[in-house]
Amino acid sequence: MTTPQIRPATGAAFSRILGVGGYRPVRVIPNSEVLNWIDSSDEWIRSRSGIAERRWAGPEESVAEMSVQAAGKAIAQSGITAEQIGGVIVATVSHLKQTPAIATEIAQRLGCGTAPAFDISAACAGFGYGLGLADGMIRGGSAEYVLVIGVERLSDLTDTSDRSTAFIFGDGAGAVIVGPSDTPGIGKVIWGSDGSQRDVISQTQAWDTAFAKQDAVNGVGEEQKWPALRMDGQPVFRWAVWEMAKVAQQALDAAGITADQLGAFIPHQANMRITDAMIKALKLPASVPVARDIAETGNTSAASIPLAMERMLESGEARSGDLALIIGFGAGLVYAAAVVTLP
Amino acid sequence: MATTKDEVLEGLAEIVNEIAGIPAEDVELDKSFTDDLDVDSLSMVEVVVAAEERFDVKIPDDEVKNLKTVGDAVNYILANA
Numbered sequence: 001m002t003t004p005q006i007r008p009a010t011g012a013a014f015s016r017i018l019g020v021g022g023y024r025p026v027r028v029i030p031n032s033e034v035l036n037w038i039d040s041s042d043e044w045i046r047s048r049s050g051i052a053e054r055r056w057a058g059p060e061e062s063v064a065e066m067s068v069q070a071a072g073k074a075i076a077q078s079g080i081t082a083e084q085i086g087g088v089i090v091a092t093v094s095h096l097k098q099t100p101a102i103a104t105e106i107a108q109r110l111g112c113g114t115a116p117a118f119d120i121s122a123a124c125a126g127f128g129y130g131l132g133l134a135d136g137m138i139r140g141g142s143a144e145y146v147l148v149i150g151v152e153r154l155s156d157l158t159d160t161s162d163r164s165t166a167f168i169f170g171d172g173a174g175a176v177i178v179g180p181s182d183t184p185g186i187g188k189v190i191w192g193s194d195g196s197q198r199d200v201i202s203q204t205q206a207w208d209t210a211f212a213k214q215d216a217v218n219g220v221g222e223e224q225k226w227p228a229l230r231m232d233g234q235p236v237f238r239w240a241v242w243e244m245a246k247v248a249q250q251a252l253d254a255a256g257i258t259a260d261q262l263g264a265f266i267p268h269q270a271n272m273r274i275t276d277a278m279i280k281a282l283k284l285p286a287s288v289p290v291a292r293d294i295a296e297t298g299n300t301s302a303a304s305i306p307l308a309m310e311r312m313l314e315s316g317e318a319r320s321g322d323l324a325l326i327i328g329f330g331a332g333l334v335y336a337a338a339v340v341t342l343p
Numbered sequence: 344m345a346t347t348k349d350e351v352l353e354g355l356a357e358i359v360n361e362i363a364g365i366p367a368e369d370v371e372l373d374k375s376f377t378d379d380l381d382v383d384s385l386s387m388v389e390v391v392v393a394a395e396e397r398f399d400v401k402i403p404d405d406e407v408k409n410l411k412t413v414g415d416a417v418n419y420i421l422a423n424a
Contacts, residue, residue, distance in 0.1 A: 047383070048383065048385065233384055233385065234384055234385070234387070234388050234404055234407055234408075235404040237384075237385050237388045238388050238391075238392065238404065241388075241389075241392075242392060271385075273385050277385075277389060
């Protein structure tokens, strides 16, 4: 008897980003407000991070709500309907209810039918991880159109008494629709991890530890403290600039593109100093426009690249059809870089 | 390659000048990077990476915290290059 053969799944030859959309919370937190929490100055914060203000979400601006708003814009720009979406990937580290995945609610609210929907945890590389997955799904034949969302409410995980991080984080959502293409629109995603450096950016404590302390407060025990994100600045800076410049170069090489052919450089908006140093390490030509959305948005982790992409397209700094180098990097440590065609 | 203390100091002064804009002649052995030269923690990492390249030395992250003064850095480079 011959072994029956499984019919192979066939997908599109290539994929590309068809539309991008962002959501920025209403409430603006200028540096002057941050100075109510920490002993610092506007000048110090700007010189250390390039941040002038950030957006913090209100009670109504939930992870799901911000995602639905951003995704709605991306869907409209892409020219497809929500029913055509065959996959919903939500990259986030700040949706505080683990089960079920927030992606299913977002898919249902958008009207994506029974599309597979799931969350991924890859911190500031989450958008690039999602893009890599979406590209594989489309070319592998398991979806025609995939919605990738990066969304964070990092204000919920910010320790406003921590001088080194209180001014950094912001909230927001960015989304893209990825779909089939006759020509390559997403270069090989260069991604990876380094667990040996898992402690340089992390949540201060696990939730069970935090709750155990809360129980202890009722008897005799340590004071309970809400978990927050903390960072060890110098090792993060060194890795983010010099190691990530190598990863960015690999993404260019894999795509067969040289830096002077780029219409935009869109690094994760971690810190303006990292962006500036990375430009130098990468020897990026001065003619390439660079995303600097962090000045008014802060560091929004998984949301930062699509938010910055939307801003560059809306302001005319970059144009549809241009090639952009994107790179995300963060807690894990994890990273993902690729050359993409802008929608 | 034999490198003298003066050569390391001179090289380090050029690096600090290029990265932080401090006049090279102000970069002296007893000066503190943060307090006297206004080199902040991130610029310090840039200085360290440039020094690693120039003097062919490895300066691990844990060691960077111990390099308070220009003299600390010069001595570390001389001992490890």
